[in-house]
Structures are given as structure tokens and as C-alpha cells.
Amino acid sequence: MSTKKTSIYDCHVKHGGKVVEFAGWYLPVEFSGLINEHNSVRNNVGIFDVSHMGEVTVKGDRAGEYVRNLVANDTNKLYDGKVLYTPMCYEHGGIVDDLLVYRVNEKEYLLVINAANIDKDFDWMKKQNKFGVELKNVSPDYFQLAVQGPNAKATVEKCFNIDLSDVKFFHFKNATLNGVNCIVSRTGYTGENGFEIYGPWNEGGKLWDALVAAGAVPCGLGCRDTLRLEAALMLYGNDITAETTPLEAGIDIFVKLESGNFIGRDALLKQKTEGLKRKLVGFTLEEKGIPRHDYLVVDSNDNTVGVVTSGTLSPTLGIPIGLAYINTDKLNDGSKLFVKIRTRNLPLKQMKTPFVKKY
Amino acid sequence: MNVKSDLFYTKDHEWVLINGDTATMGISDHAQGQLGDIVFVELPEVGKTVKIGDTLGVVESTKAVSDIFSAVEGTVTDVNTALTNTPDKVNSDPYGSWIVKMKFTKKNPELMDAKVYSEYLKEEHH
Numbered sequence: 001m002s003t004k005k006t007s008i009y010d011c012h013v014k015h016g017g018k019v020v021e022f023a024g025w026y027l028p029v030e031f032s033g034l035i036n037e038h039n040s041v042r043n044n045v046g047i048f049d050v051s052h053m054g055e056v057t058v059k060g061d062r063a064g065e066y067v068r069n070l071v072a073n074d075t076n077k078l079y080d081g082k083v084l085y086t087p088m089c090y091e092h093g094g095i096v097d098d099l100l101v102y103r104v105n106e107k108e109y110l111l112v113i114n115a116a117n118i119d120k121d122f123d124w125m126k127k128q129n130k131f132g133v134e135l136k137n138v139s140p141d142y143f144q145l146a147v148q149g150p151n152a153k154a155t156v157e158k159c160f161n162i163d164l165s166d167v168k169f170f171h172f173k174n175a176t177l178n179g180v181n182c183i184v185s186r187t188g189y190t191g192e193n194g195f196e197i198y199g200p201w202n203e204g205g206k207l208w209d210a211l212v213a214a215g216a217v218p219c220g221l222g223c224r225d226t227l228r229l230e231a232a233l234m235l236y237g238n239d240i241t242a243e244t245t246p247l248e249a250g251i252d253i254f255v256k257l258e259s260g261n262f263i264g265r266d267a268l269l270k271q272k273t274e275g276l277k278r279k280l281v282g283f284t285l286e287e288k289g290i291p292r293h294d295y296l297v298v299d300s301n302d303n304t305v306g307v308v309t310s311g312t313l314s315p316t317l318g319i320p321i322g323l324a325y326i327n328t329d330k331l332n333d334g335s336k337l338f339v340k341i342r343t344r345n346l347p348l349k350q351m352k353t354p355f356v357k358k359y
Numbered sequence: 360m361n362v363k364s365d366l367f368y369t370k371d372h373e374w375v376l377i378n379g380d381t382a383t384m385g386i387s388d389h390a391q392g393q394l395g396d397i398v399f400v401e402l403p404e405v406g407k408t409v410k411i412g413d414t415l416g417v418v419e420s421t422k423a424v425s426d427i428f429s430a431v432e433g434t435v436t437d438v439n440t441a442l443t444n445t446p447d448k449v450n451s452d453p454y455g456s457w458i459v460k461m462k463f464t465k466k467n468p469e470l471m472d473a474k475v476y477s478e479y480l481k482e483e484h485h
Contacts, residue, residue, distance in 0.1 A: 018395075029395075029422070030395055033395065033396055034395050034396050034420070034421050034422060035396045035398075035421065038421075222395065222421065222422045225422070226421055288399070288443070289399070289401075290398070290399050290419050290424075292424060312421055312422075313398045313399065313419075313421060315421065342401075342417070
């Protein structure tokens, strides 16, 4: 499969983006520098091209039933204009993907999924269709921009001369931005206030340019990762996979076992009853070093007791931060734990997540 | 892309200053640019002996880990400990930010001078 370009690609090049291949797409990893972009989002406003993300529409009389069966969170609580974050599980409780569910109306939902999972997810969704709904992979139809940071709202409002006060956290509305029909959603992946904007594929560049002219700092995938990790938001493929359950990942507040049946519920109920053998925990290091994906967690006898799923030097806090699956017996018995970084074992200290709490 | 004329370069983008039997090494402007914001430098111990191509240390940016490979065979005589607290100096002044000094017995025969390295960079970026 050849690497694809989003409709905003030329804008990235124009703004000096350092383009890399990611999940089959040419996307900017950084523009002015990761740390500068990271701080712009924390203190001002940044803009990300996330057009590579996938979108699937669910339409039909029984769309609500279909969605409730498909995902772990209680989609029956949704109303028109409301968004929900949820894991989508296999029968065995492992995670197919994590996604956002948008209720357009009673008979229409929009599901926003990870770029690397589009084909896998869509196949899975089709297989679960016992409800006669119409499923459509509309990923190629939508650009997606994320405008994030304390000044995101003011920037988008001023840029497009609209009022977004009525769009509360995890809500969305349709709006016309510079003549382009868009979905404006108060969601994000940075731990900041902000918006994700969806619209017709070819119009993305136009809105990107307008928002950058209005002061949004172009941001790449690099700081998208450090921002989401500071907020302890899950990265599929790292922190959550087909081999991990939402309970182990500590995202059980998005799993509603008591509110109707869904795929994976039995396995999750069983795991909840039996107790977790491992858990995803936040940590820092007590000595200088940077934890990274796949580094091992060991005890003082050098026995492997866990694995790092994400790690970085937090630009906001200036300390190493990471997430790791660690055996619960080792977490409970007060064992001294270490992250193995090349030849050294650096002492790990558990840390409450989110590491950075802003919004 | 800044390439300094009095230095030699490796294919992995280390720079080497040769002075008698002493080699001073760092990473090139190109290397720091590729890595992005450097936030951590791991130095070898003084006295460590290495062969050509052995790992001497590690430079980490927020997003990537990059080994520093030795351009010579010999013994580490000095390390730039100042970089431990100011790793970003490698970004702002890659040729002023030496990482290790070595007393060497042999050097990598594939070292490039500035002219050849400039060509090499162009080829890498076709």
C-alpha cells in the first residue's frame, strides 16, 4: 500500500513541517520543534492535522442497539450532539480499538477510530451487524483538524466569527466555517480545552491556513504524543492492544458492565470478579533517564515484572514519566521496582495520572 | 545544514576532530536536526576502551533514542559532563558540544572530510 497524503500536506510543507510516515500517511512530526509546540498547546493554542483518523457512519432504525452492543461504554446515555469515549472489545475482553461515538440522531451515529485500525475495525464492525444497520467507512471523505489549548476557543471563534459557548466538553454541533460545512466537537487528545473539526476532505487546507493565520501554532505528531501522555490518554498499539483489557488499562470508568450487554462483557465481568493480574500504572523515575515503549520493569532481583508501554521526558514537568503494565502482586507488596534502561536499572516511583491536569 | 570544514564525519553523523592521537567527537548539525529537541545525553565512563563502531553513549530527544558510535578504536580520556545538565546545547551548538575525547590507536577508514560529507548528506536526501 502506498503512503497517502492528507489534503493538508502542502500546508505542512509550506510551514516547514518535518514529514514522516505514520500509519500509512505522510504527516509532520514537528514544525518549529517539539517542545515549543508542546508548550504552545499548554499555554496558548496549537493546530494538528489528524485527517488520517478514520470515520465510520452507522445508520438505521436499530443504530442505537448496534452501537450499544459494539462498545463497552453506555451509549444509551448519549443524546443528539453528545460524544462519548469508549473502548471496543473482543469477546475475550482485549481491545479492538478505542474510539469516539457521536450521536447525530437516534438513527445515526458517527464513530471516530484510529488510523492504523481502520480496515481491522471496519471488518469487525461489519461482522457485528445483527441489527440491519448501514455501515459506511467514510474515512476518505473527512479531513480532521484538532485545535487545542487554553486559547483554542477564542481562536476558532474569532477565525470563523462564530460562538462556541454552547458546545460543552464532549459535545458537538454542525457549523459553517468559511463556507465549509463542518462538525465542531469539543474533544481532543492533549488534556487541554479545544476542538476537533471534521469537514469535507478537500477543504482541510483552507481551514488550516485560516486557523494558522489566526494564531494557531502548527503542531506535529511528536508533541501530540507528549501531550497525550502527560494527560495519560491511551495510545492504541502501545498502552492498549488486543492483549490488554480496559480494566487492566485502568480505563474502567469507560466500561459500563451494568448497563446492558456488549461484546466482551462476560470476559470483563469474569476478570473483575477474579481480580487483575497486572495493571497499567503511571510512574516517574528517581534518577535521570527516559523510559520508552517496551523497556522492561524489573524487581531488585532483576526478575521481569512488567513492561513500559509509553514514556518520555515530560516537557511540562521536566521529569521522566511513563505508563507500564506491572504485575499486581508486585505493586501491592511494596517491592522496589526499576525500569531497565540499556545497562542500568533506574528506580521507578508510582505517580498519579494524569501527570498534568489542566482541563 | 552546517558542515564544519576542519572536521571528519561518520556515516552515522558523528563529527570527529583529529589532533595527533586524540579524537574529539560529537554529533553533526544534521544529526541534531534529525533528532529534534535533545533532552538527555548519556556519557561513557572515562577509561572505557572501545572498538570502531562500538556504542560510546546515547543522545535522546523527546521522541527518539540515538546511539553515538565510536569513530575510532581507543580509550575514553574525557567526557563533557556539562551536557548532562544542558543537553539542549547539542542542538544550539552541535560543533561546540563535544561529547567524548579519546586517545586512539586506529580510526575508521571510512571517515569523510567535510566536502565528501556534504555530498553524502545530499545523496541521503536525494
